[in-house]
Amino acid sequence: MxxxxxRILVALAAAALLVGAAVFYVARTSTPPAAAQLPRMASVAPxxxxxxxxxxxxxxNGVLGWASATxxxxxxxxxxxxxxxxxxxxxxxxxxxxxxxxxxxxLSLLDIKDNEIKSVPLTGFPNRLKVSASGRMVSWTVFxxxxxxxxxxxxxxxxxxDTKTDAVxxxxxxxxxxxxxxxxxxxxxxxxxxxxxxxxxxxxxxxGTGGKRYLVEGDLSAxxxxxxxxxxxxxxxxxxxxxxxxxxxxxxxxxxxWRLSVxxxxxxxxxPLGETRSVDDQAIWLDDATVAYALQRDDGVNDVxxxxxxxxxxxxxxxxxxxxxxxxx
Amino acid sequence: xxxRRARTARVTGAVAGAVAVAxxxxxxxxxxxxxxxxTTTFTPVADTSVDNSATxxxxxxxxxxxxxxxxxxxxxxxxxxxxxxxQVTGAKLRVHxxxxxxxxxxxxxxFRALSSTSWSETGTTxxxxxxxxxxxxxxxxxxxxNAWYExxxxxVVTGNGTFSIAISSTNSDGADYDSRExxxxxxxxxxxxxxxxxxxxxxxxxxxPSGDPVLVGAGDISNSGSGDTATAALLDNIPGTVYTTxxxxxxxxxxxxxxxxxxxxxxRHKARTKPAPGNHDYNTSGASGYYxxxxxxxxxxxxxxxxYDLGTWHxxxxxxxxxxxxxxxxxxxxxSDLAASSKPxxxxxxxxxxxxxxxxxxxxxxxxxxxxxxxxxxxxxxxxGHNHHYERFAPMxxxxxxxxxxGIRHFVAGMGGAGFYNFGTIQPNSEARNxxxxxxxxxxxxxNSYDWEFVPQAGKTYNDSxxxxxx
Numbered sequence: 087m088x089x090x091x092x093r094i095l096v097a098l099a100a101a102a103l104l105v106g107a108a109v110f111y112v113a114r115t116s117t118p119p120a121a122a123q124l125p126r127m128a129s130v131a132p133x134x135x136x137x138x139x140x141x142x143x144x145x146x147n148g149v150l151g152w153a154s155a156t157x158x159x160x161x162x163x164x165x166x167x168x169x170x171x172x173x174x175x176x177x178x179x180x181x182x183x184x185x186x187x188x189x190x191x192x193l194s195l196l197d198i199k200d201n202e203i204k205s206v207p208l209t210g211f212p213n214r215l216k217v218s219a220s221g222r223m224v225s226w227t228v229f230x231x232x233x234x235x236x237x238x239x240x241x242x243x244x245x246x247x248d249t250k251t252d253a254v255x256x257x258x259x260x261x262x263x264x265x266x267x268x269x270x271x272x273x274x275x276x277x278x279x280x281x282x283x284x285x286x287x288x289x290x291x292x293x294g295t296g297g298k299r300y301l302v303e304g305d306l307s308a309x310x311x312x313x314x315x316x317x318x319x320x321x322x323x324x325x326x327x328x329x330x331x332x333x334x335x336x337x338x339x340x341x342x343x344w345r346l347s348v349x350x351x352x353x354x355x356x357x358p359l360g361e362t363r364s365v366d367d368q369a370i371w372l373d374d375a376t377v378a379y380a381l382q383r384d385d386g387v388n389d390v391x392x393x394x395x396x397x398x399x400x401x402x403x404x405x406x407x408x409x410x411x412x413x414x415x
Numbered sequence: 416x417x418x419r420r421a422r423t424a425r426v427t428g429a430v431a432g433a434v435a436v437a438x439x440x441x442x443x444x445x446x447x448x449x450x451x452x453x454t455t456t457f458t459p460v461a462d463t464s465v466d467n468s469a470t471x472x473x474x475x476x477x478x479x480x481x482x483x484x485x486x487x488x489x490x491x492x493x494x495x496x497x498x499x500x501x502q503v504t505g506a507k508l509r510v511h512x513x514x515x516x517x518x519x520x521x522x523x524x525x526f527r528a529l530s531s532t533s534w535s536e537t538g539t540t541x542x543x544x545x546x547x548x549x550x551x552x553x554x555x556x557x558x559x560x561n562a563w564y565e566x567x568x569x570x571v572v573t574g575n576g577t578f579s580i581a582i583s584s585t586n587s588d589g590a591d592y593d594s595r596e597x598x599x600x601x602x603x604x605x606x607x608x609x610x611x612x613x614x615x616x617x618x619x620x621x622x623x624p625s626g627d628p629v630l631v632g633a634g635d636i637s638n639s640g641s642g643d644t645a646t647a648a649l650l651d652n653i654p655g656t657v658y659t660t661x662x663x664x665x666x667x668x669x670x671x672x673x674x675x676x677x678x679x680x681x682x683r684h685k686a687r688t689k690p691a692p693g694n695h696d697y698n699t700s701g702a703s704g705y706y707x708x709x710x711x712x713x714x715x716x717x718x719x720x721x722x723y724d725l726g727t728w729h730x731x732x733x734x735x736x737x738x739x740x741x742x743x744x745x746x747x748x749x750x751s752d753l754a755a756s757s758k759p760x761x762x763x764x765x766x767x768x769x770x771x772x773x774x775x776x777x778x779x780x781x782x783x784x785x786x787x788x789x790x791x792x793x794x795x796x797x798x799x800g801h802n803h804h805y806e807r808f809a810p811m812x813x814x815x816x817x818x819x820x821x822g823i824r825h826f827v828a829g830m831g832g833a834g835f836y837n838f839g840t841i842q843p844n845s846e847a848r849n850x851x852x853x854x855x856x857x858x859x860x861x862x863n864s865y866d867w868e869f870v871p872q873a874g875k876t877y878n879d880s881x882x883x884x885x886x
Contacts, residue, residue: 146473146537148840159596161474164540170839184840185777211777229775341640341834366837384877385848386772386804386838406476407537 140372140415143174144390144408150181153405155372155413167200170212174412176221178249182212193226193247206247206254214320214368218282222250225280235319235340235366244277244291246306258291261304264312265295272296279320279368283327290321290330299335315354319344320368328352331369331377331395346379348395357397370411380409457494457605459595461536464490465544475536478597479513482524482582483589490582490592491539493532494605496575501609506572507565508580509604510592514561520590523555523564524582528571532579533844547581558590572607628725629655631857633831634693634766634800637676638665642832642853645872647680649855653870656725657684660800660828661693661766663705668696673708688712689732692719693766693800697736720745722752728860729758733765733785741784749785753792759863760885761794766801768827770815772848773802774839787813790823793886795865800829803836804850805869807879817844821886828856852877
């Protein structure tokens with residue numbers, strides 16, 4: 087949970103993104119060349135005018151940057167950092183680097199000037215990345231066998247970094263799994279799409295085994311997971327901790343695509359959202375009533391969209407030409 | 416005073432002190448032009464501006480295009496002219512000043528061509544802006560608020576193609592124009608005039624076959640789904656030699672899969688097929704299912720690389736599932752095969768792409784020695800698959816830089832029937848992409864040039880075609 091002061095500071099970073107606004111509000115306190123690097127954080131209070139200036143960290147064709155969460159026509163900031171997937175929470179900036187010609191990907195944690203402050207070398211193709219709301223737990227999924235979730239026979243690896251202790255879980259497959267109530271050993275275990283709860287110990291994720299894709303609840307310190315229900319992929323916990331947004335394979339067959347849905351964790355009842363295009367992403371929550379996600383056009387250009395979390399309404403374009411969104415405020 | 420600042424101030428409830436200066440000494444067009452019989456109007460495919468006081472900010476999705484001398488703001492526009500027939504007799508760029516105080520200026524800016532057509536609307540900033548390296552096309556004097564202005568750009572827009580134009584100014588009282596995001600009534604326009612009425616649809620039946628050899632195919636083809644049925648139906652109506660770029664069957668390259676999936680579909684054209692193997696074919700040890708099915712048509716059994724000639728073209732089928740390293744048997748064979756060829760044009764194909772924007776398989780640097788050998792011998796085209804979609808790159812050198820003199824045009828033709836993959840970061844020089852249409856990629860091999868054409872499955876409309884000369 088952010089403090090009010092943090093909120094204000096982050097809100098200002100959002101305001102700074104809207105560069106017109108940045109010029110207007112910040113120019114007098116900074117020399118023009120300083121504007122060369124858009125600040126994620128700034129030290130001046132934003133105007134108390136009730137304007138919603140939430141912003142998103144996004145990737146614009148693989149370049150880390152920031153854009154307005156509320157105005158698709160606002161300017162955006164671009165760094166020179168390249169990531170295949172990125173996530174921001176509570177000042178933790180996480181980036182899965184593109185696979186290089188000579189080396190594989192790695193998880194990089196960056197400071198606010200984009201310097202790498204921590205890294206975990208990884209093997210595979212970057213796919214999912216999430217930071218817990220506190221900024222402490224970083225979880226990622228890579229494809230080992232380089233295939234998509236819509237094929238059979240793909241292989242993923244999902245790991246967790248505790249940024250406080252630097253402990254790394256290289257693969258959730260090390261954990262003891264209980265599948266449909268029974269202790270389970272299988273060779274075809276794949277985990278993907280982790281989302282942590284507020285205690286930074288309990289988490290949700292997807293377990294694919296035996297042709298099914300389960301929602302699992304995990305316990306990091308106990309190193310256990312157990313299945314809750316099936317046909318849930320890439321869960322993303324709501325700010326209030328009561329629901330997950332996730333992708334639900336149509337007719338339980340990923341080859342048919344996925345319906346973005348929201349599940350109430352207390353009842354495991356599910357609501358399909360008003361987005362009828364197939365969503366293959368780990369969605370985020372803009373607030374307790376709205377989720378956002380990336381969709382790819384036929385020519386490979388991505389856009390960030392949002393939709394009401396209660397099943398009503400139509401998708402709204404949030405950031406054109408971007409994906410991998412995370413809320414910076 | 417820029418109007419962007421003014422607009423932001425207005426939105427945020429602050430006071431903007433901009434004073435509108437009415438100065439219209441240049442021709443102002445009162446209304447948006449409409450297309451006449453001999454003109455066609457194009458709106459930009461991309462437009463943005465950059466600002467040296469915010470060097471890492473992109474304005475691509477905003478409604479305005481700034482032109483200013485202090486802070487320095489430059490505007491970039493890109494148009495794609497297509498479907499124009501007849502002689503182009505003129506081209507005018509029309510821009511509309513924003514209807515907001517401060518958009519007026521004593522200097523509307525200098526319009527120049529630039530060679531880069533690959534800058535991105537949402538990724539261009541002051542820090543990475545393209546070089547304005549082309550001819551000066553015209554200069555606007557004073558511009559007033561909410562009015563149209565036009566500049567003759569006929570010197571660069573002489574026919575179909577993609578054109579970039581930049582607007583810059585040294586006057587510290589800048590101008591602001593409406594961007595394409597402002598709506599169709601005020602978006603920039605390129606009005607192209609021709610000496611004959613233009614047509615946008617060409618009757619395909621009038622195209623006479625040239626009689627030159629045709630090479631048609633795709634990769635990532637047959638499984639239990641229906642994609643291979645759709646692409647095989649296209650082959651039924653396209654004569655010529657059929658190529659494959661690997662992963663002929665899924666998942667494991669077994670004889671059963673070849674018999675059950677490939678044979679009833681693409682197998683109808685087996686007698687004219689020159690295949691290449693993929694990693695899924697090699698899921699069966701030694702790809703024996705693949706070699707047994709295709710027999711001598713797959714080249715020497717177990718080796719997987721071979722060549723043949725079609726007209727004035729030398730065609731090479733290679734194997735990305737065995738060693739391709741410098742000095743390897745395959746690389747050495749390729750170099751001597753290319754050295755022995757007397758044909759003026761060369762095309763090669765195999766499975767794993769050296770260049771790809773696919774999200775699922777990274778570019779295969781292991782194929783680099785094959786690409787280098789082909790470049791050393793002036794080859795024209797490389798076709799691959801592996802990522803399940805279609806992508807076309809501009810001619811490039813072996814390290815992936817654009818190379819218009821000797822570069823090889825790379826295609827990823829993984830749309831033969833297997834389920835589609837996403838794109839990841841779009842790589843430099845990628846010119847066309849699609850991942851929702853199965854199809855085949857057809858080459859017509861002329862004496863000293865080639866045409867390429869993406870032929871979509873029935874019921875789909877995606878297409879991509881063009882021509883290049885041989886080196």
